[in-house]
Amino acid sequence: MGSADPVANDAVPARGRGTARDRVIATALELFARHGVHGTSLQMIADRIGVTKAAVYHQFNSKEAIVLAAAEVELARFEAVVATAEAEPTRKRARDALLTGMVDMAVDQGRRMSTILSDPVIVDYFAHDREFHDVTNRLRRLLFGDDAGPAARVRTAMLIATISGTVMHPFVVDLDDEVLRAELLRLARRFLGLPG
Amino acid sequence: MGSADPVANDAVPARGRGTARDRVIATALELFARHGVHGTSLQMIADRIGVTKAAVYHQFNSKEAIVLAAAEVELARFEAVVATAEAEPTRKRARDALLTGMVDMAVDQGRRMSTILSDPVIVDYFAHDREFHDVTNRLRRLLFGDDAGPAARVRTAMLIATISGTVMHPFVVDLDDEVLRAELLRLARRFLGLPG
DNA sequence: GTCTATAGTGCGATAGAC
DNA sequence: GTCTATCGCACTATAGAC
Numbered sequence: 535m536g537s538a539d540p541v542a543n544d545a546v547p548a549r550g551r552g553t554a555r556d557r558v559i560a561t562a563l564e565l566f567a568r569h570g571v572h573g574t575s576l577q578m579i580a581d582r583i584g585v586t587k588a589a590v591y592h593q594f595n596s597k598e599a600i601v602l603a604a605a606e607v608e609l610a611r612f613e614a615v616v617a618t619a620e621a622e623p624t625r626k627r628a629r630d631a632l633l634t635g636m637v638d639m640a641v642d643q644g645r646r647m648s649t650i651l652s653d654p655v656i657v658d659y660f661a662h663d664r665e666f667h668d669v670t671n672r673l674r675r676l677l678f679g680d681d682a683g684p685a686a687r688v689r690t691a692m693l694i695a696t697i698s699g700t701v702m703h704p705f706v707v708d709l710d711d712e713v714l715r716a717e718l719l720r721l722a723r724r725f726l727g728l729p730g
Numbered sequence: 731m732g733s734a735d736p737v738a739n740d741a742v743p744a745r746g747r748g749t750a751r752d753r754v755i756a757t758a759l760e761l762f763a764r765h766g767v768h769g770t771s772l773q774m775i776a777d778r779i780g781v782t783k784a785a786v787y788h789q790f791n792s793k794e795a796i797v798l799a800a801a802e803v804e805l806a807r808f809e810a811v812v813a814t815a816e817a818e819p820t821r822k823r824a825r826d827a828l829l830t831g832m833v834d835m836a837v838d839q840g841r842r843m844s845t846i847l848s849d850p851v852i853v854d855y856f857a858h859d860r861e862f863h864d865v866t867n868r869l870r871r872l873l874f875g876d877d878a879g880p881a882a883r884v885r886t887a888m889l890i891a892t893i894s895g896t897v898m899h900p901f902v903v904d905l906d907d908e909v910l911r912a913e914l915l916r917l918a919r920r921f922l923g924l925p926g
Numbered sequence: 927g928t929c930t931a932t933a934g935t936g937c938g939a940t941a942g943a944c
Numbered sequence: 945g946t947c948t949a950t951c952g953c954a955c956t957a958t959a960g961a962c
Contacts, residue, residue, distance in 0.1 A: 702853065
């Protein structure tokens with residue numbers, strides 16, 4: 535992957551910290567979430583950072599390179615949550631850490647993670663990405679152990695879809711973050727047949 | 731709404747039946763699902779039907795008009811499932827019909843419904859659409875009765891997100907439709923605390 | 927690292943013939 | 945209802961000065 539830690543830059547509103555490269559990625563993620571990948575032009579990214587298109591091209595040779603870098607950042611966030619959960623001593627605590635981490639990520643980032651994960655361009659990229667499948671498989675293993683059958687896979691996909699998809703539903707946009715977080719966590723637990 | 735029943739045309743592969751207008755909508759839905767709204771050009775729609783852009787413009791004055799018509803078709807499908815469930819005599823059977831209908835719609839249409847429901851353009855449109863909120867509220871009422879609190883709303887959004895989001899996850903694309911359908915239905919029931 | 931300027935392409939949309 | 949032809953515009957991408 536990249537040179538520095540790709541997870542570090544969090545919701546920096548364009549002009550703030552980080553290298554020029556990080557600023558492009560952070561801004562791109564923001565705009566991809568709001569307008570989709572195809573709906574976001576290099577001009578929009580450049581304008582929001584406050585530079586010209588050519589300056590952006592100095593960091594990335596093409597729009598696709600930006601898309602890939604942005605997708606990798608999202609994947610790294612996802613991987614970090616899974617890795618944290620895997621470090622827990624017991625299986626019960628691991629599952630708890632996993633659910634909490636995923637819900638937090640979804641709620642804190644608002645529609646960002648979710649919309650990007652459902653963008654056709656990103657989905658196509660992830661569908662053939664080995665690392666994405668690896669991370670998803672590690673998540674599956676945390677939840678269902680060595681069971682790699684269809685049922686476990688559907689359930690894994692459902693959990694991801696539920697958590698990331700719920701926060702972007704129009705029906706829920708005016709709710710308080712804490713209410714959303716608590717309810718999401720409660721139902722994710724029930725979903726897995728856990729107490730709570 | 732439109733002149734004819736917007737739910738009638740189902741997965742017609744472009745050249746088949748229906749009026750010229752219906753062919754445009756069906757083709758647009760297909761392409762919107764695969765490439766997103768912004769990623770779909772009028773040229774792509776015209777090419778797939780086998781006509782020119784100008785012929786498409788004879789049916790719709792703008793691309794936005796096509797997007798709106800396509801969104802209305804999707805909403806009508808959704809509404810039809812809710813209406814069928816509402817016609818059931820008991821609440822238990824209504825909920826059963828609702829879940830079955832939603833799962834069938836998601837699995838049968840593949841990624842179509844799901845991707846369109848998560849497209850930024852369509853989401854923005856639905857977020858301010860009274861009819862969409864009405865249908866979602868009817869769904870909520872079927873599931874949770876008169877409880878219109880935050881918890882019921884989060885759960886309603888979660889159910890929609892779960893069913894429509896799962897089928898488009900890369901982790902699940904190679905599974906048999908029947909396996910996916912059965913597992914989806916089972917977990918949706920557990921999700922609502924129903925037996926099954 | 928950032929700028930101006932521009933090439934080349936494809937877009938949405940319109941005019942007018944058949 | 946479909947066609948050809950075209951306009952004006954925004955886009956990705958490149959070249960070269962500072």
